[in-house]
């Protein structure tokens with residue numbers, strides 16, 4: 115479904131260039147539900163905005179289904195956004211119309227697309243658990259319920275892919291669980307491909323695969339040992355739970371991999387290291403000359 119190779123995004127301001135993505139590789143299969151994690155500023159939102167057609171890549175390859183997002187015309191990009199992508203943000207309430215009912219809010223984008231399908235709008239609200247609240251005005255719904263309306267809206271144009279940027283960022287943990295269960299239902303029953311960007315490691319147990327981004331590059335992948343096991347225990351500490359996920363370092367197509375900065379720091383490795391292959395493993399060490407320096 116998604117194939118990014120060597121994806122680069124450079125933001126240029128008057129006197130500054132920020133390289134937000136530095137040649138990122140990422141593949142997401144059709145029907146996969148995965149999360150992208152990373153520290154603030156690592157490039158997660160930039161990636162999601164490019165995948166959603168809200169921002170243009172600077173270089174590299176980025177394909178979603180049959181669409182080439184580097185080459186697509188502005189006119190076709192509008193079509194892409196309408197037909198392929200559903201988007202959810204942390205604060206969706208700002209995009210909802212408070213004086214309309216939940217149902218009217220879901221029908222609004224359908225109206226812009228020229229065809230209101232009331233039965234489907236009701237079905238969506240039922241799927242997100244708001245069957246009994248669909249005629250309530252938005253102001254009468256809680257923040258978590260409004261977020262569920264936003265999820266229904268994001269699916270109103272029957273997209274193939276759902277992109278969610280911190281979808282549980284402003285709700286409590288119970289609502290966060292409800293939202294993740296709704297995503298899982300849509301993923302299983304509609305075959306929707308779902309990409310979730312988050313800081314929140316506790317979401318990781320609820321997805322099949324977690325890709326960590328560091329400095330605009332994919333660095334590590336965590337793949338669920340048993341994809342049928344949802345609701346795994348929350349992740350402890352800063353790491354992803356080893357019982358639930360197996361961790362892999364990402365090796366790109368030309369054989370490059372990213373060594374975590376903490377490891378390099380601990381071994382006092384600067385811009386060079388030695389590498390040895392001893393038959394069944396590869397050992398990376400600080401160069402011998404470093405030993406003299408630190409002695």
Ligand SMILES: Nc1ncnc2c1ncn2[C@@H]1O[C@H](COP(=O)(O)OP(=O)(O)OP(=O)(O)O)[C@@H](O)[C@H]1O
Nearest residue numbers: 125132133134152153154155156157158159160161
């Ligand atoms: N419109 C912009 N103009 C200039 N620089 C930008 C712009 N958008 C993002 N950046 C920079 O690009 C880098 C990546 O930002 P991005 O928002 O993608 O990170 P993030 O991982 O989503 O962070 P957060 O978790 O804080 O939202 C940052 O250094 C950011 O300052």
